[in-house]
Structure formats: C-alpha cells, structure tokens
Amino acid sequence: MAQDDMDPIHRHAQGAPERVALWTPSRQWTYAELDAEVTATSHYLQRRGIRRETRVAVHLDRGPEMVIVLWALWRAGGVAVPLSTRLPIAEVGRQAEWVGSEVLISAKTDVREQASDALTCWGLDELAIEGRNRSEAPGERGLSADRPATIIFTSGSTGSPKAVLHTWRNHLYSAKGSNANLPLRPGDRWLLSLPLYHVGGLAVLVRCAVAGATVAVPDKTAMHADALANTGATHVSLVATQLRRLLDATDGPPPTSLQAVLLGGGPIPEALLRRGYERGWPLLTSYGCTEMASQVTTTSPGAPFDDLRTAGRRLPHRRVQINDGQIMVAGAPLFAAYVTPQGLEDPRTGDGWYPTGDRGRFDASGRLHVLGRMDRMFVSGGENVQPEEVETALERIDGVERAVVEPVPSAEYGQRPVAFLRTTRSLASSHLRRVLRQRLPGFKVPDAFHSLPPECVGDGLKIDHEQLRSRARMLQGGETEEG
Numbered sequence: 001m002a003q004d005d006m007d008p009i010h011r012h013a014q015g016a017p018e019r020v021a022l023w024t025p026s027r028q029w030t031y032a033e034l035d036a037e038v039t040a041t042s043h044y045l046q047r048r049g050i051r052r053e054t055r056v057a058v059h060l061d062r063g064p065e066m067v068i069v070l071w072a073l074w075r076a077g078g079v080a081v082p083l084s085t086r087l088p089i090a091e092v093g094r095q096a097e098w099v100g101s102e103v104l105i106s107a108k109t110d111v112r113e114q115a116s117d118a119l120t121c122w123g124l125d126e127l128a129i130e131g132r133n134r135s136e137a138p139g140e141r142g143l144s145a146d147r148p149a150t151i152i153f154t155s156g157s158t159g160s161p162k163a164v165l166h167t168w169r170n171h172l173y174s175a176k177g178s179n180a181n182l183p184l185r186p187g188d189r190w191l192l193s194l195p196l197y198h199v200g201g202l203a204v205l206v207r208c209a210v211a212g213a214t215v216a217v218p219d220k221t222a223m224h225a226d227a228l229a230n231t232g233a234t235h236v237s238l239v240a241t242q243l244r245r246l247l248d249a250t251d252g253p254p255p256t257s258l259q260a261v262l263l264g265g266g267p268i269p270e271a272l273l274r275r276g277y278e279r280g281w282p283l284l285t286s287y288g289c290t291e292m293a294s295q296v297t298t299t300s301p302g303a304p305f306d307d308l309r310t311a312g313r314r315l316p317h318r319r320v321q322i323n324d325g326q327i328m329v330a331g332a333p334l335f336a337a338y339v340t341p342q343g344l345e346d347p348r349t350g351d352g353w354y355p356t357g358d359r360g361r362f363d364a365s366g367r368l369h370v371l372g373r374m375d376r377m378f379v380s381g382g383e384n385v386q387p388e389e390v391e392t393a394l395e396r397i398d399g400v401e402r403a404v405v406e407p408v409p410s411a412e413y414g415q416r417p418v419a420f421l422r423t424t425r426s427l428a429s430s431h432l433r434r435v436l437r438q439r440l441p442g443f444k445v446p447d448a449f450h451s452l453p454p455e456c457v458g459d460g461l462k463i464d465h466e467q468l469r470s471r472a473r474m475l476q477g478g479e480t481e482e483g
Helices: 008-015 031-047 064-076 089-098 109-114 168-181 199-211 224-231 240-249 270-278 387-395 429-436 465-475
Strands: 020-023 028-030 055-059 079-082 103-106 120-122 148-155 161-167 189-191 214-216 235-238 260-263 283-289 294-298 318-323 326-331 337-340 343-345 354-362 368-373 378-380 383-385 400-410 414-423 449-451
Touching: 008 031, 008 199, 020 031, 028 031, 031 064, 055 064, 055 089, 064 079, 064 199, 089 103, 089 109, 103 109, 148 168, 148 199, 161 168, 168 199, 168 294, 189 199, 189 224, 199 214, 199 235, 199 294, 224 235, 224 240, 235 240, 240 260, 240 270, 270 283, 283 354, 294 318, 318 354, 378 400, 378 414, 383 387, 387 400, 387 414, 387 429, 400 465, 414 465, 449 465
Parallel strands: 020 214, 055 079, 055 103, 079 148, 103 120, 189 214, 189 235, 235 260, 260 283, 414 449
Antiparallel strands: 020 028, 148 161, 161 337, 283 294, 318 326, 326 354, 337 343, 354 368, 378 383, 400 414
16 A cells, blocks of 8 residues: 555645645635644644554544544544444443543533543643644654554444444545545545544545545535535435435435435435436445445446446445345455454454345346345434344333334334333333433434233243334324333
8 A cells, every 4th residue: 555545635735735625614624734734633632642542532523623633633543433422421431431442532511521530531622723833743644554543333233332443444445445436536525414423424534535525514504405505515425314305405406516426324215216316316325334434335426227226336445245145245444343341353254254234135237235134223314223222221211121122114214213111100201202312312212102012022022023013013103102
C-alpha cells in the first residue's frame, strides 16, 4: 500500500490545497484547512496523552467537529469508538468502558458527569478546535494500515452487543471497492445523511477522502429534500425510511446535481424502489454489514429495475460465497475481531470466512439475493433491532415475568417491534415505555404491548415465534392488550 494512501487528507492538502474537503451551511474547509485543523487537533490529543492504540469514545453529533476529531484520532494513532447519540445517558459511559476506552469526548455535560471515574472526560471546549497555535510541531501524519482504527457497536445474533474492531486497511479497501463501482471524483459532494456511529456514515468520510471529494454536512434540522438542494450534493446514502420521506416530500424528478442514491441498512420494499425508479431517482441497492466496513455487493449506476430488486454484484477486494444457505464474506475490508471485556474474539472460520448470519443466494447473473436473517434480528428505519435485547430490558421491569418481542410490518419504518408479556400485575403501556426509554434508544421501544398467549409457549418453554408473529400482525392496528 502506497504511503499516500495512508493519509489521504494530507495527500490532497499537498496536491490540491484549495479543493473543498468539508462543506457546512456556515463554512467550507479546503483540504489544506482541514489538514491543518486535523494536524493541530492530533498534536493536541498526543500532548494530552493519546498514545498509539488508545481507545477514545466519541459521543458527538454529526458535524464538522466529529469529522475533525475522528481524523485527528486516527492521525494520532488512537482508536475511535463512535457512540450512538441515541443511547440513554447512562449507557454512553457503560459502552465506552465495555470496550476499554480510556477517554470519553462528549459535548453533553450530563453525559460527562454520569460517566465513571475510570473515564477521562473532555468536552469540545477542552479540545478547542480552531483555537490552537498551529505553529506547534505536528504529530504523526501516517496512518498505519494494520493498526486498529475504529470500534463500532452493532447487534449480535444472541442479543449481546457486538463491538467490531476495524483497521485502517479495512476502511480504505472498503472505500476503494465502492469508488470502483460508483465513481467519485474531485468536486463531487456526498451528503452526510447517516450518523457517524454507523459504519455507513464513516464510510462516506473515507470514500470522499480517498477520491478528493467533498463531505457535505447538512443543517441538523434540514429535511433530506432541502439538504440535497441546498448542498448541491451529487451522492447520498439512504435507508428505506429516509428514501420514503424524501419521495413524500418531493413531487418531481431529483435535483439535476444528484448522480447516485446508495441504498442500504436493510431490505428496500419493492414498491418503494419502483416509485423512486419511475421518478428518475438514480438508485443503487446494496448489501453490507458492519463487519465488512460497509458494502459487500452493490448494483451499478444506471442499473435496470430488475437489478435493483437484488443486492447487486460483489465489489472489488471482497469475496462472497453461500454456504448451506448462509452468506459468507472475506477480503480486505473484513474486520479484525470483536472486542469483548475479556479480549479479542475472532469469529472467522479456519480458512478466513466470516458467517454473516444472513441467508442468501446468487442468481445466474451473479447478483446476490438476500433472503433474510438466520436469527431473529430485524431492521426498523435503518436501525438494527435485536429482540432479545428488548426482552431483557422488559423482563427487568418489576411485574414483567416473561417478554417476547416480534416484528410487524410498518409502512414508515419497514418493521417495528411489538411485545408479548406475561405479567404478575397490570402494567400500563405508558409506564412500560417510560421505563424502556431510560434503558434503550427510542427506536427499540415496542409500539404495542399484548398478553403472551399460553398456547404460544410449549412444554419446554420454547416460544412459537411464527404463531406469535401471525398474532402480532393480526393485532396490528387494534387495541393494545396490556399484560
């Protein structure tokens, strides 16, 4: 790997210093300006004790500060642990500690105050972005290919949280493969519509840096239709819910500047795809996972509708095979290991393949068809919902004896969770939701609570999930049966 691949921000700052690297409604950073800001922040982090492979939890809203902090951490040699801004306050510090973070960066005072003494907490004012002396000697600029770069949380098939460790090589070759399929050129702008604690959001940063393109950060309150128009975006990544809202908010064709809408985060309903396709939106469908640092397969730009009904073909630098119906992946973007409190855990097979837990098949044209999860996880509005996690949270509530969570179809979010409960006393839905919102992100809180039918529990306490899912769909839209 060439050295200039290691730090693309610095490479473009040297070769095209006036090219725009980061766009916001209030300011634009050229590559030279962004490089200077990252250098100063990186050096400051090193002086504050960030060493090679120090794990730093980053709990910041999507915005220029988050972008600068991430690149500065990588340049300083640290490992960025981006945390969801939708987590309950108490969970932020817990997740940071769970993967061995030494430092927590958060703009929220209450998050810093509730973190344990084991974490050193910094606010943005302490980082003083844009307020330092840039005449100081810079820290390291090179990004070592095989050094750990990020730890990104996802959900595992058992309901326990999974923390995915990526190297810089993983992110770099994910970007290279994406850019080979969907060309990204200097002057292009990719709208940052996904959070940076998701691998899909992080992938946008790396793709743009490798290509010398621009990351466009919209106003926090802007709707996607307005953001596309105001930023002049050429590319955007969306989940199904975002696409539906975008099409609902617009009547005519897409903006003339828009070249590609990369869809991911779960299956896209065919009716929604057709609606966008027939209106001329430049859609690409894909299949990916956090473990592969974003996309694995993707359709080509301008693909016919028949292609969009699939997940497309394998991208460069990836390998994909189907083993007993399960999608298996390998290649340069494949993560290094899972991080656990006990150490690193490598789930790959002896010959280097990772079993995704997804079912799939290839057709005669080499297109991947994703057939669903082999476990119970489902996607709601682009977010993974693991039923066991919600069930555990419910069963911690006084009066809840047993909880089973199942998905029901949703026109807005694709799928939404509902809960079946066996309780020892009457519990109001409002009480259950209030308690859950203190423990879980809002998108994981069930829409409805029903009584758990005895006939759905076998002699061995095994749940008949198919029967429960049928019952959940039947009850959808009806009166809530409180346990």
